[in-house]
Amino acid sequence: MGQGGEPRRVHAYDGQLGTAVARAQEGDEAAFAVAYRIVQPGLLGYLRGLVGDEAEDVASDAWLEIARDLGRFRGDGAGFRGWTATIARHRALDHLRRLRVRPRATALEQDLLELPGTHSTQDQALESLSTEYALELVAGLPRDQAEAVLLRVVVGLDGPAAARVLGKRPGAVRTAAHRGLKRLGRQLDAEGVTPEGPRTLGESG
Numbered sequence: 001m002g003q004g005g006e007p008r009r010v011h012a013y014d015g016q017l018g019t020a021v022a023r024a025q026e027g028d029e030a031a032f033a034v035a036y037r038i039v040q041p042g043l044l045g046y047l048r049g050l051v052g053d054e055a056e057d058v059a060s061d062a063w064l065e066i067a068r069d070l071g072r073f074r075g076d077g078a079g080f081r082g083w084t085a086t087i088a089r090h091r092a093l094d095h096l097r098r099l100r101v102r103p104r105a106t107a108l109e110q111d112l113l114e115l116p117g118t119h120s121t122q123d124q125a126l127e128s129l130s131t132e133y134a135l136e137l138v139a140g141l142p143r144d145q146a147e148a149v150l151l152r153v154v155v156g157l158d159g160p161a162a163a164r165v166l167g168k169r170p171g172a173v174r175t176a177a178h179r180g181l182k183r184l185g186r187q188l189d190a191e192g193v194t195p196e197g198p199r200t201l202g203e204s205g
Contacts, residue, residue: 013038017077025070032070036063039081043088045154048135049146050092058095062088082161085151089165137184145180152177 017038023031040059047055047062065087073083135154138146151162151173162177163170 014077014081017080019077021070021073021077021080025073032067035080039084042081042155043084045135046085046150047088047092049138049150049154050089051095052139054095058091059088061095062091065091078158078161081155082157082165085155085157086165089147137187138180140187141180141183144176145183148173148177149180149184153181 017035020031020034020038024035040063043062044055044059047058051058062084066084069087073080075083138149140146141149147166148162151157151165152159155162157165159170159174159177163173166173
């Protein structure tokens with residue numbers, strides 16, 4: 001169970017990742033490459049949502065820091081994904097500051113007034129889309145919702161881990177993710193997107 005009684009989200013490769021990280025900390029370069037291959041796709045998707053086309057460069061900077069500080073990391077595979085996401089987020093915000101670009105303003109919402117639902121229809125709909133299209137939709141959300149969705153769905157973190165990355169309370173992150181996915185679900189419905197993909201114009205459904 002995660003903090004606050006939430007079941008910990010288990011990623012399919014967490015066991016393999018934890019083993020690879022432990023070996024990499026002992027100097028095994030091949031093991032570090034394994035950890036990189038497991039973590040990089042989700043990390044890159046998260047960064048695309050933050051910095052767009054500069055994601056590759058920011059990811060490179062993040063991995064330099066990850067490699068440098070690897071010996072200081074303590075935890076398992078899931079913990080490593082959270083740790084790397086935190087580093088990547090810091091590098092992304094540094095990048096935005098250098099460009100003098102302010103991240104999208106957070107919508108003024110009372111996050112605790114609406115408790116998140118438990119069904120995952122929006123998750124399934126989002127995951128059925130192409131990565132590029134999904135990230136384009138997520139990028140249109142208010143920033144707090146976009147980051148919460150990216151960390152939960154793309155990086156695969158549980159609520160407490162995503163909250164640690166963002167420096168917020170788990171309840172606020174769960175609510176932001178729920179609202180973001182709910183908004184995406186409404187948008188997908190309006191655009192006629194089915195689990196098989198977007199319908200063509202004029203197709204009845």
